[in-house]
Amino acid sequence: MNRQIRGLGLGISILFIALFVQLNYLQVVHKTKLATNPLNRATVINSYTLPRGNIISADGVTLATSIPTKDQFKYLREYPTGSLFEEVTGYYSYIYGSDGAEAYYNGVLTGRSSPFKLPTSLSGLKNLLTNTNNTESITLTLLDKLQKAAQAGLAGRDGSVVALDPKTGAVLAMYSNPTFDPNGLVGHNPTAVQAAYKAITATPGGPLASPAYRQIFFPGSSFKIVTASAVYDHDPTLASTAQPVLSVLSLPDTTTQLHNFAGESCGGQILALFTVSCDTGFAQIGLDLGAKNLYDEAASFGFDQVPPIDLPFPAKSNFPTASSFAANLPTLAYSAIGQENVEASPLEMALVGASIANSGKIMKPHILGSITDSQNQVVSTYKPAVWLQATSASTASKVTTLMESVVSAPNGTGAAARIPGIQVAAKTGTAQTGTHHTDDWFVAFAPANDPQIVVSVVLPNQGDLVSDQGGTLAAPIAKSLIEDYLATGTTQGSSSGPGSASSTTTQAAG
Amino acid sequence: MTPVPARRRTELGLIFLAVILTGGLYALAGFGKAGSLPANIGPFLGTLFALLIVAHIALRRLAPLADPILLPVAGLLNGIGYVFIARLSAHEARLQAIWTAVGITVFVATLLIVRRARDLERYRYMFAAGGIGMLLLPLVPGIGENINGARLWIHVGTLNFQPGEIAKLALAIFFASVLAERSDLLSQGTKRLGRFLVLDPRYLAPIVTAWGLSLVIFLAENDLGSSFLFFALFIGMLWVATGRALYLGVGAALFGGGSVLALKAIGHAQTRVQAWLDPWVHAETTGYQIIQGWFAIANGGLFGLGPGQSGAASIPEASTDMIFAVMAEELGLLGASAILIGFLLMVGSGLRIAVRCERPFEKLLAAGLSLILGVQTFVIVAGVTRLIPLTGITLPFVSYGGSSLLANYILLALLLRLSHGAEIEAVTLAVPQEQLSTRGTGL
Numbered sequence: 001m002n003r004q005i006r007g008l009g010l011g012i013s014i015l016f017i018a019l020f021v022q023l024n025y026l027q028v029v030h031k032t033k034l035a036t037n038p039l040n041r042a043t044v045i046n047s048y049t050l051p052r053g054n055i056i057s058a059d060g061v062t063l064a065t066s067i068p069t070k071d072q073f074k075y076l077r078e079y080p081t082g083s084l085f086e087e088v089t090g091y092y093s094y095i096y097g098s099d100g101a102e103a104y105y106n107g108v109l110t111g112r113s114s115p116f117k118l119p120t121s122l123s124g125l126k127n128l129l130t131n132t133n134n135t136e137s138i139t140l141t142l143l144d145k146l147q148k149a150a151q152a153g154l155a156g157r158d159g160s161v162v163a164l165d166p167k168t169g170a171v172l173a174m175y176s177n178p179t180f181d182p183n184g185l186v187g188h189n190p191t192a193v194q195a196a197y198k199a200i201t202a203t204p205g206g207p208l209a210s211p212a213y214r215q216i217f218f219p220g221s222s223f224k225i226v227t228a229s230a231v232y233d234h235d236p237t238l239a240s241t242a243q244p245v246l247s248v249l250s251l252p253d254t255t256t257q258l259h260n261f262a263g264e265s266c267g268g269q270i271l272a273l274f275t276v277s278c279d280t281g282f283a284q285i286g287l288d289l290g291a292k293n294l295y296d297e298a299a300s301f302g303f304d305q306v307p308p309i310d311l312p313f314p315a316k317s318n319f320p321t322a323s324s325f326a327a328n329l330p331t332l333a334y335s336a337i338g339q340e341n342v343e344a345s346p347l348e349m350a351l352v353g354a355s356i357a358n359s360g361k362i363m364k365p366h367i368l369g370s371i372t373d374s375q376n377q378v379v380s381t382y383k384p385a386v387w388l389q390a391t392s393a394s395t396a397s398k399v400t401t402l403m404e405s406v407v408s409a410p411n412g413t414g415a416a417a418r419i420p421g422i423q424v425a426a427k428t429g430t431a432q433t434g435t436h437h438t439d440d441w442f443v444a445f446a447p448a449n450d451p452q453i454v455v456s457v458v459l460p461n462q463g464d465l466v467s468d469q470g471g472t473l474a475a476p477i478a479k480s481l482i483e484d485y486l487a488t489g490t491t492q493g494s495s496s497g498p499g500s501a502s503s504t505t506t507q508a509a510g
Numbered sequence: 511m512t513p514v515p516a517r518r519r520t521e522l523g524l525i526f527l528a529v530i531l532t533g534g535l536y537a538l539a540g541f542g543k544a545g546s547l548p549a550n551i552g553p554f555l556g557t558l559f560a561l562l563i564v565a566h567i568a569l570r571r572l573a574p575l576a577d578p579i580l581l582p583v584a585g586l587l588n589g590i591g592y593v594f595i596a597r598l599s600a601h602e603a604r605l606q607a608i609w610t611a612v613g614i615t616v617f618v619a620t621l622l623i624v625r626r627a628r629d630l631e632r633y634r635y636m637f638a639a640g641g642i643g644m645l646l647l648p649l650v651p652g653i654g655e656n657i658n659g660a661r662l663w664i665h666v667g668t669l670n671f672q673p674g675e676i677a678k679l680a681l682a683i684f685f686a687s688v689l690a691e692r693s694d695l696l697s698q699g700t701k702r703l704g705r706f707l708v709l710d711p712r713y714l715a716p717i718v719t720a721w722g723l724s725l726v727i728f729l730a731e732n733d734l735g736s737s738f739l740f741f742a743l744f745i746g747m748l749w750v751a752t753g754r755a756l757y758l759g760v761g762a763a764l765f766g767g768g769s770v771l772a773l774k775a776i777g778h779a780q781t782r783v784q785a786w787l788d789p790w791v792h793a794e795t796t797g798y799q800i801i802q803g804w805f806a807i808a809n810g811g812l813f814g815l816g817p818g819q820s821g822a823a824s825i826p827e828a829s830t831d832m833i834f835a836v837m838a839e840e841l842g843l844l845g846a847s848a849i850l851i852g853f854l855l856m857v858g859s860g861l862r863i864a865v866r867c868e869r870p871f872e873k874l875l876a877a878g879l880s881l882i883l884g885v886q887t888f889v890i891v892a893g894v895t896r897l898i899p900l901t902g903i904t905l906p907f908v909s910y911g912g913s914s915l916l917a918n919y920i921l922l923a924l925l926l927r928l929s930h931g932a933e934i935e936a937v938t939l940a941v942p943q944e945q946l947s948t949r950g951t952g953l
Contacts, residue, residue: 002865004750005877009861011746012884016854019888020847022895026807027843034808 048073048094053109053137055089055101058172058369061144064089064102069188077102077186083179084147087210088140088171088311088367091182095193100210101138101367103312108371111135136379139369141170149484150175153477159459160212160346163481166354166445166454168384169363171309173455173481174347176211178203213307213314216343217460220431221277221413222441222470223338225352228274228402230289230297232395238288239270239398243281251283251330258283258333261430261469274402275409277428279337286336291325294336301352301390302362308387309347309365317348339431349429350456353443355390356399356425357451362388400425404448414442416475419483423448426478428470436464442474446482453485517578518570524582525566529559532589535817539597539840542818548596557607558589561614568618572625573930575937579859580929583852584907584922588613588915590849591908594836597818598829602910609912613919620923627872627928634687641680642723644673649730674736675904675917678743678882679924685744686874689751693870734769734782735889735901741765742885747878751870786899799826803835803894807846814842829910831902834894850891853906857884860925866932876928879921 026034052075055064063085066075077092079085090100098106111134150161150173163173180203184196200208209215231238245267249258258280260266266278273281286294298304298319306316320341325332334340344352347365355362363384370381391399403425406414414426425448429441440462445454457474533555540548548554562585569576588610596603624630630637723740745761773780789797789804802825809815820839825832838846860880867873886906893900904914 001750001753001870001873004753005861005864005873008746008750008877008881009858012857012861012881012888013854015884015888015892016850018897019850019891019895022892022897023807023838023843023846023850026804026895027811027838027846031808031811034805 048075050110051075051135052077052092053111053135053374055085055105055109056137056139057085057144057147058139058141059143059145063140064092071188073188076188079182079186081144081147082181082183084144084151084175085142086179086182087176087212088142088174089182090312091185093185093193094188095190096185096197099208100311101140104310105138105368108136108138111374135374137372137374139372140367141165141168141172141369141382142174142367143172143485145484146173146481147175149173149481150477151177153457153480154459157459158461159457159474159477160215161455161457161477161481162212162346162350163453163455163485164350164354164365166357166451167363169354169365169387170369170382170384171365171367172453172485174212174367176346180208210311211346213309213311213345213347216315216317216345216348217439217441217458218431218433219338219342219344219349220429220439220441220470221279221282221338222349222352222427222429222443222456223336223342223344224274224277224282225356225399225403225427225443226298226301226303227282227286227289227294227336228270228399229301229356229391229395230294231270231285232398233297233391234293235289238285241288242269243267243273243278243284246280249280249283249333251333252287253328254330256330258330271402271405274427275405275412277406277413282337283333286333287329289336291322291332294332295319295322297391298342300388301355302348302388303342303344307345307347307351307365310368314347315345317344318342338429346456346458349441349443349458350454351387352390353427353445353454353456355388356396356403357445357454358396359393360389360391360396361386362390400448403427403445407444413469413471414444414475416471417442417444417479417482419446419479419486422446422482422486424479424482425451426475428475430469430471432464433461438462438464438468440468440470440473442470442478444475444478444482446486453482455481517576518566518574521566521569521578521581524578525559525562525585528582528586528589529555529562531586532558532593535590536593536596539593539817542816542840543597544818554592554607557611558585558592561585561611565614565617568621569926572618572621573926575933576926576930577859577863580856580922580926583856583859584918587849587852587907590837591833591905591910593817594833594840594908595829595910598836599910602829605912606910606915609915612912613915616916617919617923620920621927624924624927627875627924627931628869630683630875631687631690631871634684637680637687638684641677641684644677644680645723646726646730647673672911672913674733675911675913676920678736678739679879679917679920681740682743682747682878682882683875685747686871686878689747690870690874693751733901734899735893735903738765738889738901739882739885739903743878743881746881746885747874750877751874782899782901786896789896799832800894800896800900802826803832803900804896806835806839807895810839810842810846812843814838814840814845816840827902830904831890831900831909832894833909834891834905837908849908850887853883853887856880857887863925863929863932866936867928868932868935872928872931876925879925879928882921883918 052066054062056062062080064077064079067078068074069076073094079089079091086100088100090098090102092098092102097103102109146163150163154161154175154177156177158177160176161173162171164171180200184200185193187193187196245265247260247263247265251258260279266273266276267281270285272278273285303317303319307314318341320331320335325335331340335342351362351365364387366382368382371379373379404423406412406428407417407424407426413428414424417424417426424444424446426442426444429439429443431439431441433439440459442457443455445451455478457477459473462468462473533551536551536554537547540546540551562581565581569581592603592606592610595606741761745757748757748761749755773783785797785800789800791797806820806825809820817840820836825835828836834846837849841849857880860876860883864873864876864880867876883906886903889898889901890903890905892898893903904911906914906918
């Protein structure tokens with residue numbers, strides 16, 4: 001009988017060995033595959049049950065916070081400002097993952113990326129054991145009041161507004177329509193969350209796409225900022241060359257002709273061309289500059305590169321490679337005026353404006369102001385850094401003069417952005433996107449002699465009437481942001497001088 | 511009797527260790543979950559220690575030569591189980607604490623009542639009737655209750671009880687006594703059939719009965735796990751008694767055939783098997799529990815998330831059937847393996863007792879009780895890790911459940927009683943003292 005009893009022991013041992021092997025398989029060999037399985041909500045739920053830092057605007061408004069709950073998640077994420085900051089904060093959903101700052105700064109918010117410190121006190125040891133109190137909060141560079149100005153300016157229309165501090169690259173505002181309330185995605189009731197997600201994705205225009213930094217549009221004439229810089233950087237003689245007054249430009253190697261917007265005639269030296277946004281003139285300048293010069297200039301302004309902003313998946317803005325023009329010169333003419341294959345994100349056009357405003361330097365765009373620990377002590381502050389040297393300080397100052405003229409000249413296309421007592425520098429853009437549709441742009445900074453803020457506004461898919469242009473639709477939005485921002489700290493009223501806004505706008509071109 | 515204090519001293523030391531380990535785990539789980547020491551850690555550790563000391567003193571008085579490892583390991587598993595139950599549900603933890611006290615009381619009572627294991631042989635038919643009766647009790651209308659598709663429970667007033675847990679002990683005693691008596695008849699053919707000597711069908715009757723009984727449990731109560739446990743218990747003991755591998759083969763064939771038949775008939779079992787074969791297809795329905803368990807186990811990795819740190823709430827039946835998944839998530843591969851080794855240690859000690867017993871009945875009973883412990887652990891852990899279909903069976907000493915705890919403490923008392931008996935025999939057979947200490951390795 002003892003033989004069998006030993007056999008029994010052997011048999012049970014074999015069964016247990018099978019258990020050990022299976023445990024090894026599950027916990028070591030197969031671990032990653034199971035952990036990354038889309039059905040596995042455990043990982044997210046686990047991170048959900050951890051406390052999470054707040055997201056706060058530069059002017060002290062709480063944008064995202066975690067409320068303790070009694071359910072399995074322990075905390076409910078809440079966005080008190082609703083849809084206003086959605087594009088920047090993103091969301092933190094246990095079903096749909098995370099986006100925006102919630103995704104980019106997840107490590108900071110959960111405290112996981114904070115450096116490990118040996119506990120020096122009993123409470124420190126307790127924190128280490130309980131893992132409860134090492135979250136960090138982030139303060140953004142964005143301002144609640146500018147965000148509201150952008151929302152009010154768009155007044156429900158689809159479009160994006162990006163405002164930067166050109167000297168630091170700090171994002172002051174970033175708002176797009178359509179938008180949505182992220183609170184719908186972070187609830188703990190899966191059915192409600194799924195319904196909210198369905199409703200959001202059903203909205204035309206895809207609000208989840210974060211157009212301000214992830215979508216690219218034809219920049220149209222706002223790209224002439226880059227073309228003008230290319231003139232000063234690569235072939236300054238073109239600046240003083242008077243272009244013939246034309247309404248139609250015949251392009252090389254083809255019968256296609258390039259028309260000015262609304263059939264206007266224009267010409268002259270670069271200041272005259274820039275002020276009225278003369279397409280025939282700039283198209284000729286583009287051809288004279290050549291593909292390589294124009295491409296090099298666009299690249300130095302950040303085209304064909306991903307802007308190093310601290311948000312997930314920013315879009316790369318496109319400018320065709322120099323060689324692609326060799327076989328097709330007419331496209332070079334179109335590219336010089338921001339059409340054809342040139343596409344830029346609202347963020348990129350803000351950076352273009354910022355480079356002119358900041359003596360040719362583009363600072364790294366960033367939304368992070370500072371990080372504070374759970375005791376409200378500032379742990380670190382964002383240190384501004386140069387991203388690109390887009391152009392020289394002297395070119396930047398010359399282009400600034402051109403952009404000032406757009407606003408201040410009687411026939412400038414950006415007259416709607418005039419602010420009494422403040423010199424605004426700007427460029428309009430009205431890109432043809434198909435029959436009877438335009439993407440309307442306005443890129444502006446102010447004050448021109450000491451720029452504090454640069455604003456880029458785009459309203460896609462507008463009509464093509466004379467009244468539907470960057471200078472008429474987008475300019476007032478940029479103006480209101482500039483006014484609101486510059487009113488900070490000074491007592492200057494922002495309600496002054498509405499009379500100057502709509503005086504001369506009829507001369508605008510594409 | 512010089513070895514007496516030595517064995518019990520070892521036991522006392524191990525009890526200290528078990529209480530310290532449990533206390534540390536409880537403290538960590540409290541910090542991990544709530545950020546503070548559990549409020550009742552003092553009373554809890556005091557009670558656990560007091561209960562184990564009561565059991566220890568009872569052993570000193572009633573079975574001083576019994577194995578010193580079983581009680582501390584059982585106490586440790588019970589304590590760890592409590593920590594995880596407390597981490598999942600405070601209400602269940604309170605009940606589990608009460609049941610632990612009841613379990614220790616019954617443990618002492620068993621030692622008091624059963625002074626010699628062989629006395630149990632006399633009541634074999636009482637045990638048989640009682641065991642079968644308890645197995646069928648849940649089917650009685652009015653007191654039987656369906657929980658999660660299986661009819662395993664009876665409720666009297668507010669008290670829920672799973673009589674199958676006690677039945678398995680009664681049947682192990684019955685099997686052991688029947689097999690001890692008839693092992694010779696069962697191991698050799700006595701009837702001539704043509705050229706072959708075959709077994710007398712009369713002696714095959716018990717195996718057929720057992721098979722029938724397991725099928726009845728399976729069909730009537732929808733419980734694959736208990737059914738397998740009973741069948742494995744009987745076939746295993748039959749094999750130990752006779753040494754004929756034929757029984758293992760025939761048993762496996764019968765169980766396999768019966769299962770297939772039953773599967774065709776029972777919806778509950780079908781869904782269990784479907785969920786086992788392809789849980790991903792049924793990830794949100796029948797496979798949900800097993801997949802959530804898998805995710806939790808995988809999430810634990812090598813070292814685990816730490817006590818109290820996991821989500822745990824996403825796993826259905828986390829405190830009973832799936833408690834091992836929670837432990838694997840929080841303690842990792844290392845902790846989960848340690849717990850399995852604890853069970854292996856108990857099974858090994860049980861089988862060593864079986865080897866050291868002199869009488870066939872005692873040998874068979876010790877082997878049978880060890881088999882219950884080993885197979886039950888395997889069935890639930892293998893179910894949770896998806897080696898076999900998941901069934902609703904408890905992890906001995908660890909899972910939440912009063913009847914399970916009670917039955918396992920009785921099992922423990924019987925094993926220790928057998929152990930003491932075997933050592934007494936060894937002493938009375940005048941084995942030289944120095945050999946006594948080296949004979950302990952039966953496996």
